[in-house]
Amino acid sequence: MTVMRNEDEDLKALFARNAGRFSDEGFVTRSMQQIRVARSRALLARRAFYCLAIAGLAAVSPFLMRGADRVFREIESLLGVASRALETPAGTVFAIVCSIVLVLLNRRRFNQRNW
Amino acid sequence: VTPLASAAEATVITLACTGDPLAFEELVRRRQSHVRNFMHYLCRRTSERDDLAQQVFLTAWRSIRHLRSPVAFDSWLRRIMVTTWLEAVRRNKLDFANEQSLAENTAGDDSTAERLDLNSALAELAPPMRLCVVLAYEVGMTHEEICDVTDMPLGTVKSNINRGSQRLRELLSAYRSRSAANG
Numbered sequence: 001m002t003v004m005r006n007e008d009e010d011l012k013a014l015f016a017r018n019a020g021r022f023s024d025e026g027f028v029t030r031s032m033q034q035i036r037v038a039r040s041r042a043l044l045a046r047r048a049f050y051c052l053a054i055a056g057l058a059a060v061s062p063f064l065m066r067g068a069d070r071v072f073r074e075i076e077s078l079l080g081v082a083s084r085a086l087e088t089p090a091g092t093v094f095a096i097v098c099s100i101v102l103v104l105l106n107r108r109r110f111n112q113r114n115w
Numbered sequence: 116v117t118p119l120a121s122a123a124e125a126t127v128i129t130l131a132c133t134g135d136p137l138a139f140e141e142l143v144r145r146r147q148s149h150v151r152n153f154m155h156y157l158c159r160r161t162s163e164r165d166d167l168a169q170q171v172f173l174t175a176w177r178s179i180r181h182l183r184s185p186v187a188f189d190s191w192l193r194r195i196m197v198t199t200w201l202e203a204v205r206r207n208k209l210d211f212a213n214e215q216s217l218a219e220n221t222a223g224d225d226s227t228a229e230r231l232d233l234n235s236a237l238a239e240l241a242p243p244m245r246l247c248v249v250l251a252y253e254v255g256m257t258h259e260e261i262c263d264v265t266d267m268p269l270g271t272v273k274s275n276i277n278r279g280s281q282r283l284r285e286l287l288s289a290y291r292s293r294s295a296a297n298g
Contacts, residue, residue, distance in 0.1 A: 014233060014287075017229065018227070022148050022151045024147050034169055034173055
C-alpha cells in the first residue's frame, strides 16, 4: 500500500498543472496511417507466405507421392512377413506370450497410478 | 466528429478488441494526450515523444485482440507505454547524454515557466528514477503497480521515488530561487 504525503500531493498537483495539451488530429492521422501501413504489410507477408507454401507443396508433391508409395509397399511386405510368422505354431505361442506380458504390464502401471 | 465520439468507453474498447479500426482510432484520439504526456516527460525531444507514442499505439493495435477485459485496458496500455520506452532506452534510441537544451526541447509547446522548470529538473534524473517518478506522480500509479509494470523490485521502486522526488524538489527550489534573484 502506498501512502501519499503532503509533499507527494504537491508534486502530483505540479504534474497535473503542467500536463501538456496536445492537438490530436495530426497525431491521430499519422498513427492511423502507420497502423494501416503495418496492416497492409502484414497482410502482404501472410499472402506471400501462403503462396510460397502452396508452391513449395506443389514442387515437392511428386517426391511425396513417390515416398508414400514406397512406404506403403514396405509396410505391406512387412505385414506379409509378420502374418506368415504368426501362422506357424511358434509364432502363435510368441504372440500369446507377448499379449499376456502387455496385459500384465498395463495392469501394473494402472495399479501404480491409482496408489 | 466521428460516430463513436460520444460512445461509452467500454463500448469503444470492446469494438476495438474485435478489430474495428474506427473504434481504435477513437481510442487513439481519447488516449493520445495521456501517452504523449508520459513520453514528453521521459523523452525530452518532441520527435522522439511522438515516435514512441505512435509505437505504443501500433503495438496496442497488434495485440488488442488478446485483451481479456475492457476494464483492464488502461493498465494494459500503461504496460505497453513503459515497455516501449524501456525498449527504446535499451536500444539506445534515446540519447540521454546529449539531451537538447531546454529551449529546443519545448519549442512549439505552450510552456509555462513552471513547466520548463519541471522539464529541466526531470532531465537531471537518471532514466530509471525518472520513470518511477513520472509513473508515480504523472500517471498516478502505486508503488506496487510500478513494480508490476517495470519489473523492478519494490525496494528499488521506493528508493527511486523517494530519492527522485527529493532531488526534483531540490532542483525546483533552486530554479525558483535563481529566477527570483534574476528578477
